[in-house]
Amino acid sequence: MKVLVIGAAGMIGRKLVERLAADKAVNGVAITSIHAFDMVEPDFSGLASDISIECSHGDISQAETAPELVRSKPDLIFHLAAIVSGEAEVEFDKGYAINMDGVRYLLEAVREAGHCPRLVFASSIAVYGAPFDERIADDFHLTPRTSYGTQKAIGELLLADYTRKGFVDGIGLRLPTIVVRPGKPNLAASGFFSNIIREPLAGERAVLPVSRDVKHWAASPRAAVGFCLHAASIDGEFVGPNRSLTMPGVRVTVGAMIDALEEVAGPETVALIDEVPDEAIISIVDNWPRSFEANRAVDLGFQVEKNFTEIIRVHQEDELS
Amino acid sequence: MKVLVIGAAGMIGRKLVERLAADKAVNGVAITSIHAFDMVEPDFSGLASDISIECSHGDISQAETAPELVRSKPDLIFHLAAIVSGEAEVEFDKGYAINMDGVRYLLEAVREAGHCPRLVFASSIAVYGAPFDERIADDFHLTPRTSYGTQKAIGELLLADYTRKGFVDGIGLRLPTIVVRPGKPNLAASGFFSNIIREPLAGERAVLPVSRDVKHWAASPRAAVGFCLHAASIDGEFVGPNRSLTMPGVRVTVGAMIDALEEVAGPETVALIDEVPDEAIISIVDNWPRSFEANRAVDLGFQVEKNFTEIIRVHQEDELS
Numbered sequence: 239m240k241v242l243v244i245g246a247a248g249m250i251g252r253k254l255v256e257r258l259a260a261d262k263a264v265n266g267v268a269i270t271s272i273h274a275f276d277m278v279e280p281d282f283s284g285l286a287s288d289i290s291i292e293c294s295h296g297d298i299s300q301a302e303t304a305p306e307l308v309r310s311k312p313d314l315i316f317h318l319a320a321i322v323s324g325e326a327e328v329e330f331d332k333g334y335a336i337n338m339d340g341v342r343y344l345l346e347a348v349r350e351a352g353h354c355p356r357l358v359f360a361s362s363i364a365v366y367g368a369p370f371d372e373r374i375a376d377d378f379h380l381t382p383r384t385s386y387g388t389q390k391a392i393g394e395l396l397l398a399d400y401t402r403k404g405f406v407d408g409i410g411l412r413l414p415t416i417v418v419r420p421g422k423p424n425l426a427a428s429g430f431f432s433n434i435i436r437e438p439l440a441g442e443r444a445v446l447p448v449s450r451d452v453k454h455w456a457a458s459p460r461a462a463v464g465f466c467l468h469a470a471s472i473d474g475e476f477v478g479p480n481r482s483l484t485m486p487g488v489r490v491t492v493g494a495m496i497d498a499l500e501e502v503a504g505p506e507t508v509a510l511i512d513e514v515p516d517e518a519i520i521s522i523v524d525n526w527p528r529s530f531e532a533n534r535a536v537d538l539g540f541q542v543e544k545n546f547t548e549i550i551r552v553h554q555e556d557e558l559s
Numbered sequence: 560m561k562v563l564v565i566g567a568a569g570m571i572g573r574k575l576v577e578r579l580a581a582d583k584a585v586n587g588v589a590i591t592s593i594h595a596f597d598m599v600e601p602d603f604s605g606l607a608s609d610i611s612i613e614c615s616h617g618d619i620s621q622a623e624t625a626p627e628l629v630r631s632k633p634d635l636i637f638h639l640a641a642i643v644s645g646e647a648e649v650e651f652d653k654g655y656a657i658n659m660d661g662v663r664y665l666l667e668a669v670r671e672a673g674h675c676p677r678l679v680f681a682s683s684i685a686v687y688g689a690p691f692d693e694r695i696a697d698d699f700h701l702t703p704r705t706s707y708g709t710q711k712a713i714g715e716l717l718l719a720d721y722t723r724k725g726f727v728d729g730i731g732l733r734l735p736t737i738v739v740r741p742g743k744p745n746l747a748a749s750g751f752f753s754n755i756i757r758e759p760l761a762g763e764r765a766v767l768p769v770s771r772d773v774k775h776w777a778a779s780p781r782a783a784v785g786f787c788l789h790a791a792s793i794d795g796e797f798v799g800p801n802r803s804l805t806m807p808g809v810r811v812t813v814g815a816m817i818d819a820l821e822e823v824a825g826p827e828t829v830a831l832i833d834e835v836p837d838e839a840i841i842s843i844v845d846n847w848p849r850s851f852e853a854n855r856a857v858d859l860g861f862q863v864e865k866n867f868t869e870i871i872r873v874h875q876e877d878e879l880s
Contacts, residue, residue, distance in 0.1 A: 330724065367800065377699075377700045378698075378700065379698045379699065379700045379701065380701055380716075381719075381801050382716070382719075382720070383723070383800060385720050385724070388716050388717070388719070388720040392713050392716055392717075395701075395703070395712050395713055395716075396709070396713075398702075398703075398709070399703070399706055399709040402704070403651065403706070479688065479702065480702050
């Protein structure tokens with residue numbers, strides 16, 4: 239099986255390629271090659287694997303890129319590349335070029351190739367917009383309130399129609415907030431969800447800009463990779479015509495996250511969190527969806543951590559050992 | 560006020576231009592000019608009006624068309640042009656080119672023009688897909704099951720995002736089945752809804768290919784024009800961020816339509832209907848949404864006929880007198 243990972247230099251993409259190289263198979267089918275693609279060239283030179291990993295880079299918003307990527311007819315494609323929410327909101331044209339045109343070019347290239355591969359597409363819970371139900375069911379209407387969410391919703395619609403027509407066998411994954419993100423703190427509005435765990439565990443101070451009763455929907459990077467691999471394996475017949483699925487997550491308040499941190503690392507670690515309310519971030523986070531049902535995905539066998547303590551343990555195992 | 564009608568040679572577009580020329584104003588603001596545009600050049604030479612009507616034709620799937628259309632900065636734009644459902648299903652590329660790229664080019668041209676006009680966009684109840692609720696509420700999820708419905712749903716998403724960003728002031732209208740369509744019988748799967756009324760009223764035989772208990776959601780051509788004009792007049796603030804609205808309709812079974820025809824025209828007219836079940840049409844119609852709530856549109860003042868008898872009377876007044 240030939241595998242193509244678009245967005246392989248990103249946090250999830252990198253972990254996915256590492257996992258594919260380690261597993262050497264998806265759903266029992268041996269992987270013969272991995273093509274790791276991104277805007278900047280991914281680097282897997284340090285990876286010990288007997289599977290051939292081709293790395294390349296390019297711009298998916300250019301019409302000629304996707305046909306080049308699928309010319310070798312990869313059996314399995316992961317499309318994880320995107321302009322993130324904040325940037326898509328500021329860079330309107332760039333967001334549509336990468337997040338909408340990029341998906342369409344890929345679908346067209348796959349249609350042209352004619353071999354109907356499984357395509358796993360990273361969508362987002364940003365396809366949902368306020369006002370929300372207390373728990374967002376799988377059939378909640380799509381009312382994005384950002385350009386990013388609009389572009390992801392359009393990607394989902396295209397994925398479903400190209401799948402219905404038999405051009406591709408697509409599965410869209412609406413990913414929860416991924417915590418604990420490794421690396422340095424970043425300026426994303428959602429960054430604090432990871433910062434308040436990762437930095438104290440490393441003995442560094444971290445700022446909590448929202449109140450402890452803020453709820454969210456979380457999954458570990460390892461769970462996100464698991465979602466991708468499970469999506470690569472399931473029978474599309476069971477998914478039905480609605481090809482995009484809200485992924486399961488851990489329903490947790492910031493307060494419960496901090497309690498879990500204390501349980502794992504003690505009160506002196508928690509003491510490194512400074513509560514400094516930031517009205518700008520509070521107002522952004524207020525408009526995010528917080529809690530989902532994700533029954534379809536659970537019924538299809540997608541799995542996530544049981545609680546936030548487990549998410550912290552996964553971070554320790556995967557990043558700190 | 561300068562008005563642009565894209566799709567002015569179509570059934571609703573033609574009636575809309577006639578109405579605009581007769582009213583000479585929209586929402587109390589005088590119309591100074593009307594630009595009637597379509598794929599084939601509209602002809603309003605027979606129309607007695609002191610308002611200047613410019614007619615032109617072109618292809619909205621070409622990037623250069625929309626900038627030309629909005630160069631004069633029309634204050635009010637009606638976008639009614641589309642490849643219809645059946646054709647969009649067979650002509651995949653053409654459907655996306657006209658129904659998706661055409662909308663995006665128009666939105667981009669309006670953004671470039673920078674004057675944020677009201678844009679009334681004809682969407683469709685085809686944005687909804689089975690399985691349906693008994694009555695489809697305004698927040699029912701969008702799950703189109705056709706390329707046409709997918710393209711209209713994408714148009715709605717773009718309209719909302721461009722409106723949110725302040726590039727346009729858009730209102731999308733999900734139109735019911737329009738009956739009684741004037742003209743000759745056509746091959747559209749929905750054609751019989753009009754045929755079984757129009758043809759008998761003209762003393763001609765008509766075929767009913769489905770059973771009398773089939774339900775649907777109907778409005779007259781006059782009501783459709785009224786929807787467009789009302790959408791041109793309402794305050795966008797009251798519409799909120801979900802810019803597309805399911806239009807009110809008359810909830811009616813085919814049997815009740817025939818009863819209304821008998822009430823208006825007598826049993827000898829109804830006797831001209833031949834019930835000849837057509838499995839192909841039955842299976843298509845089985846997958847159509849049948850009944851809506853349309854509460855948002857009703858609250859915003861959109862109006863439709865009270866019952867099917869009134870729809871027949873409108874047909875008689877507008878087409879047969």
